[in-house]
Amino acid sequence: MRVQNLRLLALAVFSFAVTCVRGLELIDSSLASACIYYEKTFDWGCHSHGNGAAAYRCRCGNVNWLGTITNCIANNTKSLRLRNHGFRHVARRCYEKGDFNYTLADMQRFYANGTGYLRDPTTADLSSPVFTTLRVNQTEFDWYYKKMKDLTFSVQRSQWFGWGLVFFWATIIAVTTLFNFNEKFVGLKLTDNWLARSLMIPSLFENMTQRYPRLRAISPGPHPNRLQALVVTAFVIQTIITVGVGYEMKLPHPYLTTRWFMNLDLVSYRVDLMALSLFPVIYFFGIRNNPFIPLTGMSYTTFSYFHKWCAYVCVVLAFIHSIIWTVYARHDGGYKMWAMDSYWQYGIAAMTLMALLVFHSFKLLRDKIYEVFLFFHQMMNIFFIVCMYYHLNKLGWLGWVWSMAGILCFDRAARIVRIILSGGLQKSTLTDCGSGVIKLTVMNPRFLTYRPGSYAFIYFMSPQDPWYYPWQSHPFTVLSTAKGKGIHGNEMAVYFKAQKGVTGHMLYKLLRSGEESINIRVMVEGPYGDTLPQIAKVNRRIVGVAAGLGVTAVYAQILHLLEAQVPEMGCKLYWAVNDLSHVSWFEEELKWLLSQKCQITILCTSPKELEETGSSFNTDNKLLEILDVRSLFARPDLRALVSEEVKEASDQSKDLTFISCGPSTFNIDFRASVSNTLRQKQSIDVALKEESFVW
Template sequence: MLISSRLLLLLTTLIQVCLSLVITDSHVASSCIYFLRKRSWQCSTAMGGHMSSSTWMCQCMNIEWLGSITNCIHDYANSTEELNHAYSHIVKRCNLRASTDYDVSEMKMYQANASSYLEDSELFPKGTNVTAPLSIRPSIFKTWYTTFRDYNYFVSMCQRLGWGCVGFWIGVLGLPGIYHYFGHRFVSFEQKQKFNKFFINKYDRVFLGFNRLEALICFVFFVVVLLMCAVNYNLELNAYLYNSWFLTIDCLSFRTDIIAFSLMPVFYLMGIRNNPFQYFGWMTHSTMIKFHKFIAIIFFVLALIHSVIWTDYANTTDGGGYAIWAKDAYFYWGIIGTTVIGLMLGLSIECVRNLWYEMFLVLHKSFAILFIAAMWMHCKTLEFLKMGLSTM
């Protein structure tokens, strides 16, 4: 009974982690958004770059854009479910980034009202000011639809790689429990002694406080993360990812970002004294803390790569300028989160921690709360909370 309850607790935790990492973007809506973004919508202020609130504010308040985007979705959604999903996509973006109060029924109303006034999008070339709701030719839209269908598949593949990282630690922490309950019966006393001698009780200085088994697990995990960040970049240049440089940084950014977020529940659970992994895995708290630190370092490196990529892109001409990006909540909360986790790691260095241990405890817990708040705010504007990941 005890084994069953612990196993159920472990599986429930894993399921909740996986359910929090599900993509909900509509590639129909994203295709329409980025096609129409190539036109001007009577914006009096400078348009921002990727995901800028100024861009959304301009578009979501423009009746011609609303008529165009809803008709685009209406024309190219393949089912009622996909239609409502795409309308919901627009509603969430506008309500969040432009402070509107739309609902799906209003999107349908905009579509119906604009349907009698549609003009061919080819009458308004890229960059020209739009003065009427637009229709999009199927031959032109196909390229954009294919672009975001493949892009969303890439992002969902990144999520599966993130689940793989979680699964690695489920295996690492679950196998000792299986051995404790069943496996020990099939291992002789001499084999146990030999294993303990060479792996459990061996603390070489080069392993920085880890025994050989712990060091081996961390090394294998490092290799796993490295491989997961390096494989399956099979997207080709397309309507959205228009040059090799942008294609590379965008794909690498989302890969590191999603894998990092996948690891957050794992290293947080390992950092507390009583957690389901510890109960089932029969590992000591000191071992869990070592893994907690190592995963936190991996997380920080991934987050830093993600942050550096978008900071560099924001400063480019295509990005629109750093000042525009810095106005958006998701951007500056991301900076705060990356900075805080870096400070937490710096304060966790043994010589610093031992010098002011009581102060370290207070700061570590305070920074942990601030980090959670920063990631919450960062993800809230990107809708990477209960409803999943939003990339567009």
């Protein structure tokens, strides 16, 4: 598909960008830095033996210093590449600190001119102005060169540790991709009930939420499972270990003049390079067009969890970096001067934006004002990239910044491509299904296939609506089949519950029209989610358990698996509703499942619905006779339901897959029910696929 090709192109661009990561300070050229620090010990008439801006303005205008420094570089390497790189390094330093704009050709002329005036240095040159070009004392210079190479190696090690964090996540992606491809295309059994019982099914806070139900109101989820929490724990432990090991530099050193400064500098390099290395991971895990979702089969919720923890770790590392240089600047007495530099100011701005990005992303705030959160989150991300560019443009490692910009541009471009291939601006039909449920139908796109279980973001485009509604998009599970098949034929169907905001406004327009259906222009952006086809045969019984509108996601997943299921395995659907009228708007889908020999049970949780069937249940009476409708007068006993299904599957020696979707509390309880059943030894393999409307 064209979208897949775009993903591959973006990955290639990203890979090229991060290979350009390198520093432009001391470690950019160990040879040039060694020459600069060696030659600054002589008196070049600048009244300074330092490397400040005033000293550079003086030395970079001194042809004798330029001839000396270029001869130092050229005479200590046989590599033309290293020599020219060292020349460029000196030219760059002269431009940044002395405002001299020298080219490589200029530096080569300084080298050729200075060669004719070389002499050996003397003790007097240390305190009396030098008016010629000097050779190096090879013994002394070799010490400078070794110390600079030691510093370069130490910084490179910090970058390797940063790459280690990247490869940690690359390993996680590779392993999960292997498991996902096996499940989709091969069908080998690679896990057992011990793994499911111990890590994959139990949530991290399962025991606490079951013991103290009120905690679910405080933290309704979704909660990570133990395996996801274990991955994050391993990531944090690796970060802590790699921050704390590998400091082998020794004094004396021409640049790191004290133990205190050496420790600050090396730790700062370590934490800031590791933080920079996490930038592309954070951005890839947070975008809609995350190419790893279809590869790994992991949900957006899972990647969002990893995205947040990578961001937390990155912010802590960046905060340590900021504290180190703030303490040093105040200790050195140069804070006021440093605070005037633009790179320092942009660094403060970037750190502030990082903190705001983390603190305004807490779930309580997201749930209350999601659209406001999303707008500011996106804007602050753009400003963060700009601040990081100006913070690093003189220091180096801009490849990490370009990777962030590239990922964001890739995501936006991919969104536009998806919208165009999905039909662009098109007509849709909104139908009032009752109880606040709306059905939206659009024509199937010509160039993309929306597989069951995928989802799309929908933009409602109407000039009569508030100006900000077209800028909002909401994810909806898509019910679609191939052209000419299934109940929807050439159409895609979406069901959603009207809430506040744009979905509530759509319901208002429907009710105000007085019609059962209205037409409205929309743009569809998709497909997203688990879009790989199920090729391997599914030798498992499928049991879907849904609450409320969660039936749309469960139905889509069942549809996806039924295409490859061995027929005699069997399929069931339990749907918990508090109003039997819901069955009427999902009537066609239920009939289609029945035609596939899927057993359907409606669990009515309202005590009076069954008595008022005649007034509230407007569907085919024949469907009532086929469906197993149970009035529970309360929430369903999920533990009993799970135990019953596991026992039945065990008696028939059939492996079992549960598919669940509903409100967060329902998902928590259902996951706990499956986990509780698996605590007892089972003769069959039991798996859980959980769909969630929140992240």
